[in-house]
Amino acid sequence: GDSVTQMEGPVTLSEEAFLTINCTYTATGYPSLFWYVQYPGEGLQLLLKATKADDKGSNKGFEATYRKETTSFHLEKGSVQVSDSAVYFCALSMEYGNKLVFGAGTILRVKS
Amino acid sequence: DTEVTQTPKHLVMGMTNKKSLKCEQHMGHRAMYWYKQKAKKPPELMFVYSYEKLSINESVPSRFSPECPNSSLLNLHLHALQPEDSALYLCASSQGLAGAETQYFGPGTRLLVL
Numbered sequence: 001g002d003s004v005t006q007m008e009g010p011v012t013l014s015e016e017a018f019l020t021i022n023c024t025y026t027a028t029g030y031p032s033l034f035w036y037v038q039y040p041g042e043g044l045q046l047l048l049k050a051t052k053a054d055d056k057g058s059n060k061g062f063e064a065t066y067r068k069e070t071t072s073f074h075l076e077k078g079s080v081q082v083s084d085s086a087v088y089f090c091a092l093s094m095e096y097g098n099k100l101v102f103g104a105g106t107i108l109r110v111k112s
Numbered sequence: 113d114t115e116v117t118q119t120p121k122h123l124v125m126g127m128t129n130k131k132s133l134k135c136e137q138h139m140g141h142r143a144m145y146w147y148k149q150k151a152k153k154p155p156e157l158m159f160v161y162s163y164e165k166l167s168i169n170e171s172v173p174s175r176f177s178p179e180c181p182n183s184s185l186l187n188l189h190l191h192a193l194q195p196e197d198s199a200l201y202l203c204a205s206s207q208g209l210a211g212a213e214t215q216y217f218g219p220g221t222r223l224l225v226l
Contacts, residue, residue, distance in 0.1 A: 043116075043202050043217040044155065051212040058189040089154055093211040098143060099168065100215060102154035 002027045006090050006103035021075040023090035029091035033073040053082045072079050079111045116218035124224045133221045135186040135203030144186040147202040193225045
């Protein structure tokens, strides 16, 4: 079946460090790809998305590019802040049904 | 406005109680979802409603009973729950069921079953 694999955390970085969270997927068709963020005690917020190969999603300094050849959607940010500390979920959704398949989540901790 | 609201924020109930969770959106979305999230885990889909009709039930036990009274409201009725049902219950909505549609999540109801 369809699945998403994320790098295990927690990831601990100092403020202003470069962030990469790896995400790869397995899908039989052409999924849309998402990154959601969950701050402590809150629900999920969409961070960015891409709906076709080579699309780049970006928001709040975060970026991810849909790479069909490597089935990947890695999340990057050039300079993290303490306020970026959260759990990040990579997810996919197939063409119809809109059922989100989530990765396990990666905890990010940013120290000042 | 991309807000999904959920009430209550916290709920404690005994195994013999009946309670309901409520979710509301005013974005004109026609698809609404219930998810269950255990600590340190990703959300798990429970139910999907499309145009007020149940579209997907992910083999959820009958002690959870969803209801969609209109296009803006989604309820989850709880009865005879077990302690292992304690979790964060998230509601979400989207324009429709196309795969590229963004799901907008509410803040969740944190449920504790004693």
